[in-house]
Amino acid sequence: MTEAILFTDNLSRHYGGIAANSQVSITLRRGQLHAVLGPNGAGKTTLINLLSGDVAASHGSIRFGDQEISGFSAHRRSRIGIGRSYQKTNIFPSFTVFENTRLAAQSRQPRPFKIFSSALSYKEIVDTALSALERTGLSDRRDDVASTLSHGEQRQLEIAMVLATRPDVLLLDEPLAGMGSEESAQMVQLLKQLSPHHAILIVEHDMDAVFAIADVITVMVNGQVLEHGPPRQIRSSVAVQQAYLGHEDDP
Numbered sequence: 001m002t003e004a005i006l007f008t009d010n011l012s013r014h015y016g017g018i019a020a021n022s023q024v025s026i027t028l029r030r031g032q033l034h035a036v037l038g039p040n041g042a043g044k045t046t047l048i049n050l051l052s053g054d055v056a057a058s059h060g061s062i063r064f065g066d067q068e069i070s071g072f073s074a075h076r077r078s079r080i081g082i083g084r085s086y087q088k089t090n091i092f093p094s095f096t097v098f099e100n101t102r103l104a105a106q107s108r109q110p111r112p113f114k115i116f117s118s119a120l121s122y123k124e125i126v127d128t129a130l131s132a133l134e135r136t137g138l139s140d141r142r143d144d145v146a147s148t149l150s151h152g153e154q155r156q157l158e159i160a161m162v163l164a165t166r167p168d169v170l171l172l173d174e175p176l177a178g179m180g181s182e183e184s185a186q187m188v189q190l191l192k193q194l195s196p197h198h199a200i201l202i203v204e205h206d207m208d209a210v211f212a213i214a215d216v217i218t219v220m221v222n223g224q225v226l227e228h229g230p231p232r233q234i235r236s237s238v239a240v241q242q243a244y245l246g247h248e249d250d251p
Contacts, residue, residue, distance in 0.1 A: 002029040002030055002031040002032050003029060003030040003031070004027050004028070004029050005028055005029060005030055005064065005065065005168055005169055005199045006027070006028040006051065006062070006063070006064055006082070006169050006199060007025075007026075007027050007028075007061075007062070007063045008024055008025055008026050008027075008050075008051070008060060008061065008062050008063075009025050009060055009061040009063075010023045010024070010025060010059065010060040010061070011023070011024045011025070011047075011050055011057055011059075011060035011061070011062060012024070012057065012058050012059040012060050013043075013046055013050055013055060013056075013057055013058050014058045014059075019222075019223045019224075020043050020046040020223050021043045021046050021047055021050060021223045021224075022043075022222075022223045022224045023060070023224065023225075024043075024047060024060070024220075024223075024224070024225055025225070026218055026225070026228070028169060028199040028200075028201055029199055030168065030197070030198060030199045031195065031196050031197075031199075032195070032199060032200070032215045032216060033191060033192075033195045033200045033202065033213055033214050033215050033216075034199070034200065034201045034202070034214070034215065034216045034217075034218065035201075035202050035203075035204060035210045035213075035214035035216070035217045035218070036048075036201065036202070036203045036217075036218050036219075036220060037204075037207075037210060037217060037218070037219045037220070037234075038219055038220035038221055038226075039221065039243070041222075042220040042221050042222065042223065043220050043222070043223035043224075044203040044220055045087070045173055045203060046223070047203075047220070048084060048171045048173050048201070048203060050062070051082065051084075051169075051171055051201070052074055052077060052078075052082060052084040052171055053069075053072055053073055053074035053075075053076070053077040053078075053082075054074050057070055064077075064080060064081070064082065064169075067080075078165060078167075079108070081166070081167050081168035081169060082167060082168070082169045082171065083162035083163070083165050083167030083169065083170055083171065084162065084170070084171035084172070084173070085155075085158050085159060085162055085170075085171070085172050085173060085175060086158075086173055087173045087174050087177060089151075089154045089155055089158055090158055091146050091154055091157055091158055091161065092146060093145075093146050093147035094145065094146070094147065095145070095146055096142065096143055096144060096145055096146065097133065097138055097141045097142050097143070097144055097145075097146055097149070097157055097160075098129060098130070098133065098142040098143065100146055100157055100160070100161055101128075101129035101130075101132045101133055101157075101160050101161055101164045102125060102126065102129040102164075103161075104129070104132070104160075104161040104162070104164035104165055105125045105126075105128040105129045105132070105164040105165070106122075106125050107165060108128075108164075108165050108166060128164055128166065129164050130142070131163075131164075132160040132161070132163040132164040133160055135160070135163055135193070135194070136156045136157070136159055136160040136163065136190060137156060137186070137190065138153065138156055138157060138160055141153065150183065151178055151179065151183065152179050152180075152182075152183030152184075152186060152187065155175060155176075155179070155183075155187065156186075156187070156190065159172070159175070159190070159194075163194075167198065168198060168199060169198065169199045169200075169201070170194065170198045170199070170200045170201070171201050172191075172200065172201070172202045172203070172204075173202075173203050174202075174203055174204055174205065175187055175191070175202060175204065176188075176204055176206045176209055177205070184206060184209060187209075188209050188212060188213055191213055192213055195213075195215075202214075210231075211231045211235065214231055215230065216228070216229065216230060217229065217230070217231055217234045219234060219237075219240050219243070221243045226239055226240065226243055227239055227240050
């Protein structure tokens with residue numbers, strides 16, 4: 001059994017009388033890629049926001065290891081090992097590829113009393129940034145300005161920046177969004193390479209990619225978990241077919 005890292009128990013988020021998430025219980029494990037599927041409005045991004053701390057839960061519990069973190073800010077969750085990417089690419093476009101990852105690595109080792117020292121003089125920060133670029137296949141682009149990268153490469157860079165913070169958990173919101181087939185294939189391969197070392201949760205609309213790489217799939221409808229299990233179980237579920245995938249006999 002792979003190591004369980006992040007747990008939710010009856011996690012809920014209400015906006016007035018609307019339940020964006022209702023009693024969601026999931027477990028993220030190191031070495032396991034966990035995909036969340038569902039139609040628009042199912043509560044998938046809300047779930048990532050709850051896990052990352054961008055949104056506070058109305059009810060329920062979130063645990064990281066044996067630590068209750070429901071009251072932690074997004075910044076504090078990031079520092080303990082929860083990293084996330086967003087639907088919209090979030091990089092520093094005028095900085096080089098290396099500078100983007102260096103800044104991310106530096107955020108984990110702040111040195112407020114050494115403001116006149118060069119960041120490049122700290123070997124651990126530089127090595128962490130370079131390692132993140134190597135893991136995401138961007139080492140050859142390290143000196144290029146980030147805005148010159150293709151869309152797919154910018155998404156890789158965003159993941160490299162997350163990796164530079166040394167997370168145990170990766171929360172990736174639509175990492176394949178807007179990509180062509182070649183870039184999608186590269187991202188799928190990257191996710192496969194990262195999976196053994198992290199607990200990964202992805203929200204993604206590319207069904208072929210999800211069923212190709214996911215170890216576990218949670219299907220959400222109207223803010224609730226409809227079904228949870230391995231891809232084969234999800235693919236054959238009548239309830240999932242009716243709610244999301246569609247019957248073969250449907251017009």
